[in-house]
Amino acid sequence: xxxxxxxxxxxxxxxxxxxxxxxxxxxxxxxxxxxxxxxxxxxxxxxxxxxxxxxxxxxxxxxxxxxxxxxxxxxxxxxxxxxxxxxxxxxxxxxxxxxxxxxxxxxxxxxxxxxxxxxxxxxxxxxxxxxxxxxxxxxxxxxxxxxxxxxxxxxxxxxxxxxxxxxxxxxxxxxxxxxxxxxxxxxxxxxxxxxxxxxxxxxxxxxxxxxxxxxxxxxxxxxxxxxxxxxxxxxxxxxxxxxxxxxxxxxxxxxxxxxxxxxxxxxxxxxxxxxxxxxx
Numbered sequence: 001x002x003x004x005x006x007x008x009x010x011x012x013x014x015x016x017x018x019x020x021x022x023x024x025x026x027x028x029x030x031x032x033x034x035x036x037x038x039x040x041x042x043x044x045x046x047x048x049x050x051x052x053x054x055x056x057x058x059x060x061x062x063x064x065x066x067x068x069x070x071x072x073x074x075x076x077x078x079x080x081x082x083x084x085x086x087x088x089x090x091x092x093x094x095x096x097x098x099x100x101x102x103x104x105x106x107x108x109x110x111x112x113x114x115x116x117x118x119x120x121x122x123x124x125x126x127x128x129x130x131x132x133x134x135x136x137x138x139x140x141x142x143x144x145x146x147x148x149x150x151x152x153x154x155x156x157x158x159x160x161x162x163x164x165x166x167x168x169x170x171x172x173x174x175x176x177x178x179x180x181x182x183x184x185x186x187x188x189x190x191x192x193x194x195x196x197x198x199x200x201x202x203x204x205x206x207x208x209x210x211x212x213x214x215x216x217x218x219x220x221x222x223x224x225x226x227x228x229x230x231x232x233x234x235x236x237x238x239x240x241x242x243x244x245x246x247x248x249x250x251x252x253x254x255x256x257x258x259x260x261x262x263x264x265x266x267x268x269x270x271x272x273x274x275x276x277x278x279x280x
Contacts, residue, residue, distance in 0.1 A: 073124030204253020
């Protein structure tokens, strides 16, 4: 990773911590050009350095692919570097915080706001799917907001894939997903595999989260939630205070059979999304 890597390094100064999890931490950075960036830092296991370096190379290849993506609703990746045993992933800084933090600050969101945010989430997801990328971890914590109301999808597989590839058991893979199964589709829970429709299920759970303050099955322990998601039991319903279009939208997303679940493109034509455009 020698001299070629040095050419790509962004010169930066480390600032305050923005967030942390099983994957590592994200801090604010100030570049030598005076620009604020977000820097995700992932520590590689130096006990298996040769293997870790191979994993880093694969990670960099994935980030290189993501750098080719240019979309209003997807966080912009700026590059990567390796410093010692720490992988730095440089990203656009998004000052508005996550949807999860927004809910913590303001409480549940009004349907008009949820509809506007959901439309942008779907547009970003549609773009990823058209480019053969599955997000795999959509939830309020991985969707961020610009101060002007523009939604940005973040964290779609980069650092998390490092954790998965370096882990040796399913329990560690679950930890790398930060122990949050509440947004996971039945086909993911049953290990029959991810597909683009898995993201659609997660969009439904995120809409549920925005309207109620928490995702479906959130009152259960993670393992109990996994059982209920995978068991074929009825999915939770929105409260009666939600409108019929909102009920119908979430119900469509939480269709257990992925073949019958609508696509992001189809959901963009749903009345829950369209009526807000008409009001604008």
